[in-house]
Amino acid sequence: MPTTIDAQGIYYAQVNEQIRDLVRRGENEITLTNVTGQRYIGGGIQSPDLKITVRGVAGEDLAAFMEGPTIEVMNNAQDGVGNTMNDGKIVIHGLAGDVVGYGMRGGKIFIRDDVGYRVGIHMKGFKDKQPVLVVGGCAGDFFGEYQAGGCLVLLGLTNSRKFSVVGDYCGTGMHGGVMYIRGGFKENYLGREVKHFDLTNADIAKLKPILEEFACIFGITEDIYDFHRYRKIIPVSTRPYGQLYAY
Amino acid sequence: MQETINTTVLSERDYFEEPDRQGLGIRSLKKGQYFFSLPQYCVERNDANCIRCLVCVRQCTWDSTYYDPDRNVVYNRHENCVNCRRCEAMCPTQCIQIKKWGSGFRENYHWNPKQMISVSKQADTGGVLLTGCGNDLHYETYFDRMVIDASQVTNPSIDPLREPMELRTFIGRKPEKFDPEKASSISTQDCPNYVCEIPLIFAPMSFGSISYNFQEGLARAASEMGTYFNTGEGGLHPNFHQYSKRAIVQVASGRFGVSSSYLKNSAAVEIKCGQGAKPGIGGHLPGEKVTGEISRTRMIPEGSDAISPAPQHDIYSIEDLRLLIYALKEATEYTVPISVKIAAVHNVAAIASGIIRAGADIVVLDGFRGGTGAAPTVIRDHVGIPVEVAIAQVDQRLREEGIRHQGSIIAAGGIRSSADVVKAIALGADACYVGTAALIAVGCTLCQQCHRGKCAWGITTNRADLLPRLPSDVAAERLKNLLCAWSHEIKEMLGLMGLNSIESLRGNRLKLRGVGMNSEELNVLGIKQAGV
Numbered sequence: 204m205p206t207t208i209d210a211q212g213i214y215y216a217q218v219n220e221q222i223r224d225l226v227r228r229g230e231n232e233i234t235l236t237n238v239t240g241q242r243y244i245g246g247g248i249q250s251p252d253l254k255i256t257v258r259g260v261a262g263e264d265l266a267a268f269m270e271g272p273t274i275e276v277m278n279n280a281q282d283g284v285g286n287t288m289n290d291g292k293i294v295i296h297g298l299a300g301d302v303v304g305y306g307m308r309g310g311k312i313f314i315r316d317d318v319g320y321r322v323g324i325h326m327k328g329f330k331d332k333q334p335v336l337v338v339g340g341c342a343g344d345f346f347g348e349y350q351a352g353g354c355l356v357l358l359g360l361t362n363s364r365k366f367s368v369v370g371d372y373c374g375t376g377m378h379g380g381v382m383y384i385r386g387g388f389k390e391n392y393l394g395r396e397v398k399h400f401d402l403t404n405a406d407i408a409k410l411k412p413i414l415e416e417f418a419c420i421f422g423i424t425e426d427i428y429d430f431h432r433y434r435k436i437i438p439v440s441t442r443p444y445g446q447l448y449a450y
Numbered sequence: 451m452q453e454t455i456n457t458t459v460l461s462e463r464d465y466f467e468e469p470d471r472q473g474l475g476i477r478s479l480k481k482g483q484y485f486f487s488l489p490q491y492c493v494e495r496n497d498a499n500c501i502r503c504l505v506c507v508r509q510c511t512w513d514s515t516y517y518d519p520d521r522n523v524v525y526n527r528h529e530n531c532v533n534c535r536r537c538e539a540m541c542p543t544q545c546i547q548i549k550k551w552g553s554g555f556r557e558n559y560h561w562n563p564k565q566m567i568s569v570s571k572q573a574d575t576g577g578v579l580l581t582g583c584g585n586d587l588h589y590e591t592y593f594d595r596m597v598i599d600a601s602q603v604t605n606p607s608i609d610p611l612r613e614p615m616e617l618r619t620f621i622g623r624k625p626e627k628f629d630p631e632k633a634s635s636i637s638t639q640d641c642p643n644y645v646c647e648i649p650l651i652f653a654p655m656s657f658g659s660i661s662y663n664f665q666e667g668l669a670r671a672a673s674e675m676g677t678y679f680n681t682g683e684g685g686l687h688p689n690f691h692q693y694s695k696r697a698i699v700q701v702a703s704g705r706f707g708v709s710s711s712y713l714k715n716s717a718a719v720e721i722k723c724g725q726g727a728k729p730g731i732g733g734h735l736p737g738e739k740v741t742g743e744i745s746r747t748r749m750i751p752e753g754s755d756a757i758s759p760a761p762q763h764d765i766y767s768i769e770d771l772r773l774l775i776y777a778l779k780e781a782t783e784y785t786v787p788i789s790v791k792i793a794a795v796h797n798v799a800a801i802a803s804g805i806i807r808a809g810a811d812i813v814v815l816d817g818f819r820g821g822t823g824a825a826p827t828v829i830r831d832h833v834g835i836p837v838e839v840a841i842a843q844v845d846q847r848l849r850e851e852g853i854r855h856q857g858s859i860i861a862a863g864g865i866r867s868s869a870d871v872v873k874a875i876a877l878g879a880d881a882c883y884v885g886t887a888a889l890i891a892v893g894c895t896l897c898q899q900c901h902r903g904k905c906a907w908g909i910t911t912n913r914a915d916l917l918p919r920l921p922s923d924v925a926a927e928r929l930k931n932l933l934c935a936w937s938h939e940i941k942e943m944l945g946l947m948g949l950n951s952i953e954s955l956r957g958n959r960l961k962l963r964g965v966g967m968n969s970e971e972l973n974v975l976g977i978k979q980a981g982v
Contacts, residue, residue, distance in 0.1 A: 242777075263777075269710070270710040283773070302764050305705070305763060349759060378750070378754045378755065446577070448577045449577035449579050
């Protein structure tokens with residue numbers, strides 16, 4: 204039985220202290236109920252076995268600097284989900300705000316619906332440690348800005364944006380990692396530092412398990428394995444600004 | 451004769467040349483680089499004393515010195531010389547002297563050579579000019595126009611060699627009030643502080659911008675002297691985790707190396723909002739410097755530029771800053787102080803007040819003389835304000851608002867000596883960051899080429915062949931000596947003012963007087979004119 208914390212009317216610092224206290228006592232499953240935007244849930248926690256279920260709307264900087272735990276939010280989340288997170292897994296059964304996965308270094312984030320601006324910016328990766336961020340809906344401007352590693356997936360399932368599943372300046376300053384975007388986007392929305400390509404078999408092999416995990420989590424029945432509708436976006440140079448400077 | 455030899459070598463090195471019609475070599479311009487072949491420095495070699503040991507050839511990383519075995523002569527490509535003085539320092543017979551090249555350009559007060567060469571380089575490339583180190587232009591330094599008071603007759607001076615003298619400083623938020631109930635066990639839970647045995651802390655210099663060995667030297671010197679080093683924004687190499695309790699770890703817009711353990715095991719966490727050498731713009735570690743270990747520590751592809759965006763994209767306001775400050779406090783379970791570093795700019799007092807009110811425990815003011823590993827020259831030279839006025843204004847404002855105790859002030863950017871430290875503390879700082887002085891301590895000659903990753907002194911490079919030029923134990927020893935010397939001098943200066951602790955000096959502007967300043971300057975600094 205998971206331990207339940209009723210967050211109704213409790214300040215975030217107390218909620219988080221209670222969570223840390225339970226973790227120190229070896230609790231592996233925690234459910235938070237009546238969450239109304241309390242901030243920093245799971246912030247900085249280092250515990251690979253911990254699972255936190257959030258019933259309600261998770262506040263800003265959910266799982267910031269987190270390393271290991273799994274957090275499932277049964278509703279929406281505010282800005283800064285997975286800010287600089289190092290490892291673990293976040294599932295949002297709804298939509299999330301701006302700067303999701305800023306500077307993310309590892310782990311996985313799955314968001315069922317839309318996200319706001321500057322999502323997945325400055326995501327990093329080194330060798331085997333490659334973060335994954337999957338957005339089921341559409342994304343705002345500056346998606347994957349400065350991306351340096353990892354894998355961003357945008358599925359466009361919500362059809363909430365009319366002409367393009369992603370906003371303007373997508374992949375601006377990108378210099379590493381990969382983005383897969385399904386559904387149409389305006390070509391002039393792409394940053395100057397990236398180009399888009401058809402998926403290769405290697406891409407499909409990499410993407411398929413990620414999509415399967417996403418479909419399994421959210422019970423997606425729609426066919427999201429129509430790989431001809433995806434575009435791969437990668438940087439054209441690891442040094443987008445190498446020519447900007449004099450000798 | 452000399453001409454012919456030079457030309458032969460130049461043509462081998464893919465230089466564009468006029469056809470050699472008369473059999474005479476004609477020195478001509480490298481493709482698209484007009485002033486490039488006009489040297490700024492001349493490497494003069496007294497050939498009579500040269501023993502052909504070729505140390506200079508091996509030591510030069512700028513491709514300025516070469517040896518012609520057929521003629522048994524060492525030559526120079528003077529245009530490549532950056533005046534780092536490595537060859538001069540290493541030459542066993544002292545036969546090398548680097549001099550300014552000839553007349554330079556025709557004398558011109560308005561167009562100095564630096565400006566002319568800048569224009570030409572930009573015409574060559576269409577690129578932004580990069581540089582290293584701090585602002586080198588001739589702005590008046592307020593430190594040099596302030597003098598320190600001394601005790602004479604009416605109050606006794608103190609002899610620090612034979613009487614107790616306290617340099618220990620606590621950095622961080624102080625409690626609102628002293629509670630005698632809890633006096634026996636003052637809780638640091640609400641107000642974690644870090645304790646400096648001396649008010650000198652090594653300034654943020656990232657692994658990547660500086661060498662592995664130099665960062666290890668900083669870490670070791672800081673540990674042994676009871677002070678701290680700052681990781682800069684490049685993360686902490688796994689081998690340096692043993693020094694993490696002596697590390698102030700930075701969280702900058704690029705978020706390089708920021709993990710949960712990095713935050714929790716530190717002495718303090720510093721949010722880098724700005725840098726004195728380049729206020730308002732992001733960091734940029736050139737791809738040449740992103741090699742294996744740096745790529746690993748920062749988690750970015752090898753050879754790519756390490757880009758730190760100009761803003762932190764989760765901070766667009768003081769409210770957002772509060773959000774990140776408390777995200778870090780939560781992540782570290784309120785065990786370490788949170789510092790916010792800003793470049794000293796206009797209205798710095800209001801900004802600093804907002805930072806303290808947002809929950810920061812420390813505010814770092816980085817003045818426009820502050821160094822950098824790479825910054826656009828135009829920004830380094832023209833943006834920001836002197837740290838002296840920033841300290842005075844911030845300290846004054848926080849006192850007026852009754853929140854000075856809520857945060858410590860650290861002064862950074864151009865602290866050159868123990869006198870600068872004493873003046874900065876008297877103006878209102880709690881402690882000083884020392885960056886450029888630490889570099890000079892280990893051999894830096896301020897040649898301003900840090901961004902090229904070829905530092906001949908092995909300080910600002912991680913090239914495997916250059917690293918051994920600065921062993922970490924040598925760096926640690928020299929840095930310890932520097933801290934030790936400055937502490938003695940600070941104690942002497944405290945003693946002559948009749949003070950026995952650094953705490954009594956903080957914000958004690960009566961100990962300072964201005965020389966050669968106008969009344970507005972004196973007013974901004976909050977000090978009196980010398981003589982009164």
